[in-house]
Amino acid sequence: MTHANILKLEKEIRQLKNTLRAKEEELLTLKNEYNKSFNRDTENTNEIPRWAIERYSRQALLLELGSAKEIISKLMKGSVLIVGAGGLGCPAAIYLVGAGVGCIGIVDYDAVEITNLHRQPLHSEVKVGMSKVDSAAIALKQMNSNVKVIPYNLQLDSSNALSIISEYDVILDATDNAVTRYLINDACVLTKKPLVSAAALQLSGQFTVYNYPPRDSTSDDEQIENCPCYRCLFPTPAPPETMGSCSQNGVLGPVPGVMGCLQAIEAIKILLGKTTIAGYLLMVDASDWTFTKVKLRKRNPKCLICSKNATIKKLIDYEQFCNAQASDKDLDLKILSSNERIHPKAFNEEIYLKLSPTMMDSDIKATDTDDVLNNKLSKEIRSDRILIDVRSFGEFDMCNIPSFINYPIDRINFDSLAKVVKEKNVQEVYFICRRGNDSQIATKQLKDKLIHSYKTTTLPTVKDISGGLHEWSKTVDNNFPIY
Incomplete structure (x- = not known):
């Protein structure tokens, strides 16, 4: 096969992808119109739609989470923002959409690469080169056309984080760099949003819930003080060269899958108003399947962002603060002439x-x-x-x-x-x-x-x-x- 034949075939494939994408959007529009019409014609406005009862019945039977109608209604009215459409964000999004959370926002600036596919199940070979958020949105809408999926094809930073995060009930940190972790944490504190955070590397992972309940909420002071924010535990960032990443150190694909599923569980529990792991950190070691739950320190009374005397009132330059770049990619050090x-x-x-x-x-x-x-x-x-x-x-x-x-x-x-x-x-x-x-x-x-x-x-x-x-x-x- 000549190079010209290869280029021709690649062009035809791109055209077919665009056609397929257009047809999928058309199908989803028709489904949404049908569902709205069906609901208007057959359901009372104060009742759970028939299709929702049928679709979500298995989780609605869990009495420890509430009544069936309460579970379905709260999740359908809830919203979750997932920052990162990678190894953590993909499985979390799959189960949140499956659970019927009404609105899912996904933030990512990257494109799908072949190296992503072993751990990021929303993406596929035919989507290599496509933006991750568009790839994820297509897959999620195919799973559940009743859920609103909002893709944000951008890099979260100090100029846009507050406006985006303020629109959602729960925030999931599914990123892989310190700069964005501090940014998301501070934005969640300022907007009074709970933050479900996880990390995965090689054969291990960890996750917790920060800032829940947030300060100034209706919860008692003791409950608030027992649930620190990320900055309470890590007031200063570690040197960038000491921070590992999947691209540098590797990761077994199912490990971030496990951690992302745990994030989805906690997000659902927060939407339902149930007790979460806030105040504790769960560490998972897949090499011998050790699960270790440790109690975290209380809120730092001198924390610059969440204490009663906080001095940070707006988002700062986090790349300068961490002396690193806001990217999940490898570092680009320049220490030699x-x-x-x-x-x-x-x-x-x-x-x-x-x-x-x-x-x-x-x-x-x-x-x-x-x-x-x-x-x-x-x-x-x-x-x-x-x-x-x-x-x-x-x-x-x-x-x-x-x-x-x-x-x-x-x-x-x-x-x-x-x-x-x-x-x-x-x-x-x-x-x-x-x-x-x-x-x-x-x-x-x-x-x-x-x-x-x-x-x-x-x-x-x-x-x-x-x-x-x-x-x-x-x-x-x-x-x-x-x-």
Whole structure:
């Protein structure tokens, strides 16, 4: 098949997608018109519609949640805003729509990628490239045409958060970065909205409810004081380089699914006025299925946003506050000067293609102790040039560039590495990682050690390969997988 044939087929598929989307919207409009007509003709205005009783009967039978009519009515009149249409937001939205919550808002600025599909069940292969909120809205409307779904294809920030959040009864934080967590928390406190927050990474997750009941509510002071906001527990953000993410550290798909389902349960309970997990944190470890529920500290009497003497009266610049970007994507660190970095294309042409054929692949293993790892590193260096891949062992095993030694950044002993470089008279060291962040950190730390070790003598060249393996795939080897 020629390239022209591929382009033609891709164009036809895009046209079919647009046609399908238009037909789905037409079908949903017809269903909504039919339901409204059916309700007017067959139901009393103060009664639950017949279709609602039939559809939601299984949950309406739960007497511990209230009477059947109360459950159905409160949920149909309720509204939930989900910030993030990813691994947490998708399962939460599925069950909230299934439960018949009257209005669901979904905020996300991202587009569907192939790497999303193992954990974000509202999206599919044919929707790759589509905005996540549109993809989610289409799927949710197909599930329940009686629920109003409002997509917000934007990045939540200080200019729009209050106006959007104020329109909903319950807010779900389904994001993956500190900047947005602080933003959502502060906006919920200022608008007096309960916040259901969750996180998932690798094989573990955690979730709780913040700011519920909110201050100035009808609840007693003791109940309010026992339920802190996010800022009460974390008054200052952690350094951005210490914050993990699914794209950096990985996640087993069902784990965020579990946490998102828990968020949906708590949102439903809040809408029904039932007791929630507020004041406690549930931690889940899927490796051995340990569920740990811990009591949280009370509201911080000096909290800048939710205390009686709060000083934050409006939303601030949260990127500046967290010294990070408001994105679920990988960090884009810039801690090295341009002469301390080398572009993958230049590295390939000037360094890699001229490597000695005697260089060997790494024999370092994840089971090696630090001493064994350092000894192996010393033995494997047979050249005046070292190429080090600082990704995890799992990432390196999945895909790597031959002749690179795998030395994960969280295992590197920079004192030992500097010693090896000096003893072996190594002249050049090049670091690479997935996107060019950890490689910068490794470069800086090794250079700092070498400056102290070499003192007045000429230092070896130490550089990171800018853009990492993603840029390598774009500019050097298009067959190298991007993940």
